Amino acid sequence: MGETGLTTLSYVNTVIRERPRQIHKGQCGRVLIVAGSVGMAGACVLSTGAALRSGAGLVKAAVPEEIFPILQIAVPQATCTNVSDREFLRSVSVHDAIGIGPGMGVSEKKYQLIEEILSIFDGPVVIDADGITNLCRFGKKTGILKKKDNIILTPHPGECDRLLDALDLEPVSVMGRVEAAEAVSDRTGAVVLLKGADTVVTSGSGSTYINTTGNPGMATGGSGDVLTGVITAFAASGTAPLDAARAGAFVHGMAGDLAAGIMGQWGMTATDIRDQLPATLRGIVGK
Template identity: 40%
Template sequence: MKIISSTQLKELDKYTIAKEPVASIDLMERAAEELTRAITHRWDTSFHIVVFAGPGNNGGDALAVARMLSKQNYHVEVFLFNTKGKLSEECQTNLERLKECGSVYFTEVSTQFDPPVLTERHLVVDGLFGSGLNKPLNGGFAAVVKYINASKAQVVAIDVPSGLMCEDNTYNIRQNMIRADVTLSIQLPKLSFLFPENEDIVGEWQLLDIQLKKDFIDTAQSPYYITEEEEIRSLIKPRKRFAHKGTFGHALLIAGSYGMAGASILSARACLRSGVGLLTVHVPIHNHDLLQTTVPEAIVQTDIHDHYFAEPVDTDRYQAIAIGPGLGQEEDTALAMMEQIQGCPVPLVLDADAINIFGTHRNWLSRMPKRCILTPHLKELERLIGKCMDTYERLTKTKELAAYLQSYIIIKGSWSTVVTPEGNCYFNPTGNPGMATAGSGDVLTGILAALLAQGYTQEDACRLGVYVHGLAGDIAAEEKGEIGTTSSDLIDALPAAWKKLTETKGRFTKE
């Protein structure tokens, strides 16, 4: 699913009006019908509806919704803010239609505003400002927003919570944004909905399809996408009848300093649960017996050092290498890692301490091979790009780093994001807070190593890997609950996740 900018959304409206063709006021009526349907599905007539409408088309939507709710026997009160004495054409038309309705309590606010009492039995419909807003709210509108936010009323926002901009809110004023319980987004989500700092602003968001022209969306240029299940299903390679373990690749995992063997175990188990044919795990001498016992399917190779990685490994036998889980940051380890990855002939995943080593040796970044996959959590990413004011700035800097390194960066977290060297950003919809637990990232590294060893491209491995990782988390949380989910539970759920994504495909393909 593509995410387009606020400017493109305006162009999409115009394109639909011209090409369908449909009058602008009729398109607004269509949107209002979908908005009303969504509201009546969630809130019954026991709620008193209070509509706050602005002077533009978002206000026009709100006035149309007020009229439709009134016709369905809701108690509706409307406040139209027209402080400059000028309404958009569609807003003016819907004002006239509302007045003809007769059963709505209506107030047009031009100067002083006498606010209504708002209780927990009121539903505020926020139609002050929509996706066209390009500057922070201030003055009287900011005061109205603060009044609504301080009330006990539930709030449903039309398209975008008033005060929130669709993309960049770095210099916005957060206390001057509506805090919605539900946001009813028209046709497409907005980029800012996916940022954690906006969770309390947007609330739960729901898409409403008003049949805007799909061909415009398909051809619109945008770097932002939300991955969908059907896309992921199409990426998965079916297994051939005469396949053998060599068919599915040999991965090398370099992980687990002394005391951190768990990271290597989790990563190895996840790799083996994600279809790799063979897996070799390279560990310090003191971790050998533990790995051999806990992951019997893996080949265990020992380093020269008792406690950490200190000697590069010959890579001729492998189709993919993953380095980092529990690796440690000893100087010998850092030097061995750099020697290992320079000139590496196979796809490479760098995670955890492998990333931290670059964070403490920033001048080494220019020596990183191209087409690597980096999987930082936010703190690890910060060590590479510096502190950021918000998610938009973080995303911008990550795109710059991915372009500089010509590598793929997975920003781990809610809506984990795959950032490509070309600047595309794929937001992953699967996963839940139960995955915020030690070892979850190690599991992802194992999955990625398995996919690369099987011949997936770096981009496909990233998108497929984060999706199945999150899906396994969802399956685990369904059984264990979010609080009780561990990283081992994610691994145990991987077979079910893979099965779900492949169950409609044929079991075998012909040679």
């Protein structure tokens, strides 16, 4: 029998804790972000920056070589690797968690890349945005996910409808948000985070939690790309997938609430959410 409940600060306090005094960057999580493309470099900048602002020790962005300069200037703390170079697949397994999808583009080739990464890497993988769309469009015949452990899917309702369609289920508007998220989780084995006001996080079978932070100012392009970075960083630090998704949604929403307090809901942007992550985490951990 599973549980249903809310994700609140008292729960998040049990997940995100003070760091041990002797810790070094290699123990704070090695994150790989596979995101961005020409015209959507910003998505990768946001995910990569959010992972760093969420405590990841080392962050690498796998992007097309054309956008290296954008990444290296916008996020100098991250390293870059050429996503089109097959050599990069050799280094995938050194990471502690991978975030795939924001702004990566949709094509058969991108789908093959995702499949290849999933076949090599057994650690936690957050799949968002175009990552989900690629799975739904090109993986439908073979089964979009082969009941792999350690996957966190983070669809918005439009992407969730694509997942439901690929699984021959009714859309979110018919099933309801909780039921839709649970159905995708039950059928794929993934933790599913369905975005929007009252974000739903579930590992299926009735283990479902509604997030209690966030506001309508977060309805702005790129805010989901920030969430990918937050959850990937938490997963890389050793937090279990369900906890990483729940804590990620809470922290992201709280950063959005701080951003709204400073900038207002109308004018805030995704970078404002990213930039409030440190203050959010300091508020939670006390340091």
